[in-house]
Amino acid sequence: MYNLLKGKKGIIFGALNQHSIAWKTAQRAHEEGAEFVLTNAPAAMRMGELDVLAKKTGSQIIAADATSIDDLENLVEKSMEILGGKIDFVLHSIGMSVNVRKGKSYTDPNYDFTTKGWDVSAVSFHKLLNVLYKKEAMNPWGSIVALTYMAAQRSFPDYNDMADNKAYLESIARSFGYFFGRDHKVRVNTISQSPTPTTAGTGVKGFDGFITYSEKMSPLGNATALECADYTISMFSDLTKKVTLQNLFHDGGFSNMGVSDAVMERFE
Amino acid sequence: MYNLLKGKKGIIFGALNQHSIAWKTAQRAHEEGAEFVLTNAPAAMRMGELDVLAKKTGSQIIAADATSIDDLENLVEKSMEILGGKIDFVLHSIGMSVNVRKGKSYTDPNYDFTTKGWDVSAVSFHKLLNVLYKKEAMNPWGSIVALTYMAAQRSFPDYNDMADNKAYLESIARSFGYFFGRDHKVRVNTISQSPTPTTAGTGVKGFDGFITYSEKMSPLGNATALECADYTISMFSDLTKKVTLQNLFHDGGFSNMGVSDAVMERFE
Amino acid sequence: MYNLLKGKKGIIFGALNQHSIAWKTAQRAHEEGAEFVLTNAPAAMRMGELDVLAKKTGSQIIAADATSIDDLENLVEKSMEILGGKIDFVLHSIGMSVNVRKGKSYTDPNYDFTTKGWDVSAVSFHKLLNVLYKKEAMNPWGSIVALTYMAAQRSFPDYNDMADNKAYLESIARSFGYFFGRDHKVRVNTISQSPTPTTAGTGVKGFDGFITYSEKMSPLGNATALECADYTISMFSDLTKKVTLQNLFHDGGFSNMGVSDAVMERFE
């Protein structure tokens, strides 16, 4: 629509189906003139419809387990070959709590599940940054974004160990972002999105009630997946070159609300 | 360049000369297809070169003292007439400490100066929002941005009472932003910019040393006035519709640095 | 009970009646072995029962309009005379919104009321610090506390312009706290307390529903006035000598909650 990403090359993780924020971001990046590689875990790819998206956006798919340095190295190398140069933008949209899936409570998890979820949801971002940094795969003024949720800052009872994983993820953005900025002039940020009815989101217990609560608390209402894609595009564009190490709330104002009139109605 | 603001109408406060962030924002908004009215205080207009900017961008100028409700009402009404409709974006770039100008220290100010500086730098934003809200002058999904500085969160000895003024300003964005979001679907945010060698900035004591410190602390270096204009454009665009009540750091990463290697060099 | 403030001398602002946090703090400070002067505005003293408190705690009362430098100078000088030396602790518990009292909405205030409320609620703290600093009235490792509310960080629709006043107040604590720490080894902090059914608190619209909401959101429930007094005592004691420039939430956990199960019940 605006050619905001014309000539830019990217890698997009985590598009599962048309509800995914990553899916919408890929569509929007395509509309804005970008070329990119799509990637997901082999297991996720079997469940999803990534081929459809690849066809629509003229993209190639490279399967990668984001917890495997080998897979990430292969992904980054192949992506540079396919795209014919270094990378300008990367979206990390990966998260999964085994404890949530298996119905374990936050206060009494299976710690092997905890470790697995942390590795997939948080350490994968460090490994990705590590590979991109070591291979000098990013162009100067490139932009790397990971999706997160406000449970990293505040307590949401049903968000389980994903809260802690997201806190770790956001810390990686600050810690690694320093080195990536200093050495390669690349920015690293996280976008903290409203609860979104994606396949991942809807797995969380009590999700519908929570969506309602969040909607009523937010002066502009919850942000949709497409709106998140738009915001992510702005963070990939040249308009935001000096924004780095930030956690950016994209949530209709929820994060800075103490209480809204619409929520208070239920307490009067 | 991208037609990001095509068809959008705005009001831009605070362009004094070509070093001003507001000046650069006006230039960039013009390039992006917007139409807007320029405004500044009568006194500031005598010092500045607003005519030049108006000519370059095909804009009209309306003088307004931003501490006067009457002036603001006249400004908003005339702007809608000139632009032929409601407003889509507003930039508030106004700040001035009489105590700083008169060489008063933070610990022993003249409280009349304190009040005057607070009125000009902070309450003016409330009055502006008040007039826009009451007149229903903003289009749905419009965007209002005020410029601020991180002294609102942390102590910078030479920033004097502007620190407290900016804290008040940022609070207005959250407090009024709730009502503007809920009732008119308008977003209100502040952009917290790197120290910038504008006419206002360079008046602060020890500014050169501070620019150096800030540059060395920031992994991407200080953000320039033009870069701030770019970022502001992104906040006026339709890509950021659900971002509201936020204070957005545009500072090369400074705000989330504890210390950088370049700063540590001076301590080893 | 513990002799935590044995031999310490203080000034306590803002005790109106037995519901006041300042009243409870005076009682607790007395129990902990402190001597202090009580002060309030002449008008507030006519409404309240400060004599009773003075008698109970063996304290003298000095009336002072906290917006008047002259009154504050008199207060500080007389206090040092009465107490026989420099001051170790000060509590600022002063706040009042004329707009709230007069039923003006946040979006359309009377700006003279806004200025008056800001002067009383926020600038009074600056003036107090100014007088204490200039007169070198504080002992090293003294402690100054002002009470505040979380509306300074997040939007609470009914808190009106007190939100902005509290943001300004908290900024003063950081800005002035730097100079007071550097030059006199004195700490300056704010305590951000749960909504409390004091005479001031209950004036806010919809206060009862809000107390319920806050109670249900907080894992430990709302903090009472007496608990706040206890916490304030800890901040006056020698146990917290290196805590400064902080805004300390004393709220049963409210500030770091996204949502609680008890609140979610109303949305399912």
Place this chain on the structure above:
Amino acid sequence: MYNLLKGKKGIIFGALNQHSIAWKTAQRAHEEGAEFVLTNAPAAMRMGELDVLAKKTGSQIIAADATSIDDLENLVEKSMEILGGKIDFVLHSIGMSVNVRKGKSYTDPNYDFTTKGWDVSAVSFHKLLNVLYKKEAMNPWGSIVALTYMAAQRSFPDYNDMADNKAYLESIARSFGYFFGRDHKVRVNTISQSPTPTTAGTGVKGFDGFITYSEKMSPLGNATALECADYTISMFSDLTKKVTLQNLFHDGGFSNMGVSDAVMERFE
């Protein structure tokens, strides 16, 4: 000195030698009338002088690997037997980065080391809370504190993966603190301490220069280990019953400084 912890029973992790914050906290808790069990990892106990501390404070020692649920269960059960009842306070002062010890950089760690450091430094806190919660081992209004560092919020290049571990640790305090508050009326907080020349602290690269920088940035100077012990005692006492889910900066003001005059001197 004040009998602040008279009759209270606790568990203190992580006293290695007299420089340790945990060591000082044990001494101070003893002076304040508490009884407690000391614990450390078997390996740490061989390096340290825990026997000396146990003798001085009349405490028993129970070795425990804080990453082992079995060891923690044994510790908690034995502690209740020894102390003759439920626990009132717990100090978690455990942290270790294998990557730092082995000289690995943040940008290219050994991920097995990363996992081990995360397990020891962060997950150990979750396991401890889990065991205390499941066994209902805490008295109502008990207090649990973990020590942390501001690298969880901001980038400190040499702090390596401990930054991310501390972010995870602080998130656990919020996440688990909700359940512990709601169900058992127990508070859970972290104290974010100045850089401290303990055995652990001095292992970090460039530590001396960093101590100097931090000292010059902080209006009250760095907080010592003994001062941290004092502050921790206040958090264990009944004066702070409604403080929970908080990360409390104990750092002479560092965390809210933008820049100090003493730091600026090196840039002029």
